[in-house]
Amino acid sequence: MKPIIHELGARVRDALAAIGVDADPLLARSGDPKFGDYQSNAAMGLAKKLGRKPRDLAQAIVDAITVDDLCEPPTIAGPGFINFRLSPSFLAARLAAIPPAPEDGSDRLGLGSAENPDVVVVDLSSPNLAKEMHIGHLRSTVIGDCVARVLEFQGHTVHRENHVGDWGTQFGMLVAYLKRTEPEVVENPDTLEIGDLESFYVEAKALFDADEDFKTESRETVVALQSGDPVIRRIWKAFCDESLRHCHAIYDRLGVRLIDRGESFYNDLMDEVIIRLEKARDSGDHDYVRDSDGALCIFPGGFTTRDGDPLPLLVRKSDGGFNYATSDLATILHRVEQLKATRIIYVVGITQKQHFDMLFAAARKVGWVDQEMPLEHLAFGNVLASDGRPFKTREGGVVKLKDVLEQAVARARGVIEKDSDLSADQADNVAETVGLAAVKYFDLCHSLKSDYKFNLDHMLAMEGNTAPYMLYAYARIRSIQRKAKVDHVQLTADMQITIEHPAEIELATKLLQFAEVIETVGRDLYPNVLTDYLFELAKSFSRFYDKKIGVRVIDAPEDLRLSRLRICDLTARVLKTGLRLLGIETIERM
């Protein structure tokens, strides 16, 4: 079942072909319902090219088109828009054709899988293991998980790569500090527990700054670590494991699954990066790879320094050490050559834009990545405090992600408190779901590139484009189904759907847009397109079910009752599926 917009587009293309024109049908969703559901904007542009009047050309297209199985007779409006309004019988047939939801929760709503599936790498979250995850890691984790879910849903193979920072210079300091404070780690590395990584880091840093001996020790430890000293490596490993346990407590809570592949994993590949680049440098016909001030560099071109000189990507520092360009190039080698990736998406803050522009340009320049292969930096803005300033604790420290989630869940508990139907356990469960959903949804409903202001009142409001509203809309439909005492699984078998009331038409049309929304999100990777759609769907349902302008459901005549209950069920399924793709779990009652 392909998106309706493409079906209509194909019909317009055929009509154009019939009158001897090969052109893009320029199909779009109508901005205003009074113009119908879809419109073709092709006539205006083509008319000029063909030396004809736009409206005449539009008329010729309409005369040549066959769409009576999909919509009402198309109309021509304004300068030459061709408007299409889907017919109720088509809407009904299309909805009726959606197969029942499978038991295992993998509902696809009748959507097909990608014809040419990609192998997609999504680089997400990627915290530094030295410290605890903080508010700055929220967006990458949540956005990355969302696009990974959408791409998986479309049938692509997705690798979620958690490129954690576990190999930087600060690990010398941390391991040296660990050796002092937790000497038994050397004997029993598995038993290491650090309750508060953040303060552990602060303590280590304080000692590093105050104690010359410790500073020296730290530096020696880095060298020992990176040259493979088994004792140091063991302590380092214990520290990383412990740190990852902190991270995964959060990932588990958020329902995010990913593969940890830290910088250390790429250690050997970084050597390989250097070997290949030195070879290119020495070959004589890759002048963009060369040494500069003692550092091995790639000059991708198009980037300049403050003084206007060509800006290189530094791949090996003049002291022989590696930096993040080295490990990022190593990830590209691994992803392209080992994982066989056909699309790579880096979900990283927008402050890194120039770095990724240079990295991608360099990787293409040296031929490690084909020109056509998509390398995408999915860049996002900062999370700010509600006053628009940087999000800090009262003391000016970083805000731990764990604390933010805890606070949201606590506030959610307050929101649902008045409902006495739920047991204490159920209430806890609902609060957990609602609180986490609120944080995720609020993040995902903003456009990526701009900063947004973190506001618990907003994200936990029952009104407006929020998680609680969406979850309530879903729970409400489930409540209707319970009250109607109809098995909504059995309901789907061989049963006709009737679409005639304006509220039914509106809701049915909205339901069938799900396919094209998913397609858009999979291509452009804008989660807020999905949240906006789900919000509109929920509003359409409210009108559908409204006493004044909607239809009766439970007490409607039997045939309409079953049809409408099925529409309710389809709405619930689209909401559940859409929210699932956002990484949000639904609840049956709240």
Place this chain on the structure above:
RNA sequence: GCGCCGGUAGCUCAGGUGGAUAGAGCAUCGGAUUUCUAAUCCGAAUGUCGCAGGUUCGAGUCCUGCCCGGCGCGCCA
């Protein structure tokens, strides 16, 4: 200095490939309703889309210049 991102209603924010009278939520005002969960629905009001030019049938969207805010610009990641 160069580059990138943002500037849209009182507030928070949306506005695929240029499309019709620029939207939503909140807040404000007015109306419906003894509820198939009112956590609702209908209506009203509110805009120099940062400014100025340009491109064209048509510009919030594309181009040029400028203003404001944020970020980045050689060995930290």
